[in-house]
Amino acid sequence: MHKIQVADRAFGIFLENENINKRISLISIQLNVDYEDRCPLFIGVLNGSFMFMSDLLKEVSISCEVAFIKVSSYEGTESTGAIKETFGLPQDLHNRDIIIVEDIVDTGFTLEHILAQVHAQKPASVKVCSLLLKPESLKKEIPELEYVGFEIPNEFVVGYGLDYNGLGRNLKDIYRVID
Ligand code: 5GP
Ligand code: MG
Ligand code: MG
Incomplete structure (x- = not known):
């Protein structure tokens, strides 16, 4: 098994970049159909979504706008529940069609917090696109x-934008913690 070390933890290969990109192609086809002629605003949730957002939007061919927000709730491998908004x-x-782009939905607390703020502005529609759930x-x-x-199962993963204590975001594949 392809193993790597990130900080003090060992990780094993979980999703290879090629498979991630195949899945992204299918999602983008769906988005291109669903949002044809609607000019949606994609809002990426930093830091974790940066790589997914980039690969996804290269395949989105409709007219659209792109923005980012930054929030964080994790320390180490546990969600703290308290959302810090940077x-x-x-x-x-x-009146905009909003698509929130996330790396991963775990407890859902981060999204709940973001969605409340988005809905308060009365957009025309709000959908979430997450690489992992x-x-x-x-x-x-x-x-x-x-x-x-x-x-995915309830295991801590790293790579493709997702970090372990700030490290591993640059890995092109996704790994899961093995000890
Ligand atoms: P939630 O608020 O849904 O519990 O957590 C969402 C955020 O926690 C994600 O956007 C991500 O930044 C972080 N997170 C949740 N699960 C994982 C995981 O398995 N690995 C990493 N690296 N981050 C995670
Ligand atoms: Mg995230
Ligand atoms: Mg993190």
Whole structure:
């Protein structure tokens, strides 16, 4: 098995870049159909979504706008539940079609926090596109979660934008913790 070390933990290969990109192609085809002639605003949630956002939007061929917000709730391998917001929503969302782009939905607390702020501005529609979803650890219902790359078990993963204590975001594949 392809193993790597990130800081003090060992990780094994979980999703290879080639498979990630195949899945992204399918999601983008769906987005191109669903949002034809609607000029949606994609809002990436930093830091984790930067690589997914980039690969996804290279395949999105409709007219669209792109923005980012920055939030964080994780320390080490545990969600703290307390959402720290470093910079918030950049522009007027009223009457816009919004697509929030996340790296991973775990408990759902981060998204709940973001969605409340987005809905407060009365956009025309709001959907969430997340590369990964951990269905077993989801604590909130997220009806906006329309586009999901992969459903994964409740294990800590790193790579392709996702970090372990700030490291590993640059890995092109996704790894899961093995000890
Ligand atoms: P939630 O608020 O849904 O519990 O967590 C969402 C955020 O926690 C994600 O955007 C991500 O930054 C972080 N997170 C959740 N699970 C993992 C994981 O397995 N690995 C990494 N690196 N980050 C995670
Ligand atoms: Mg995230
Ligand atoms: Mg993190």
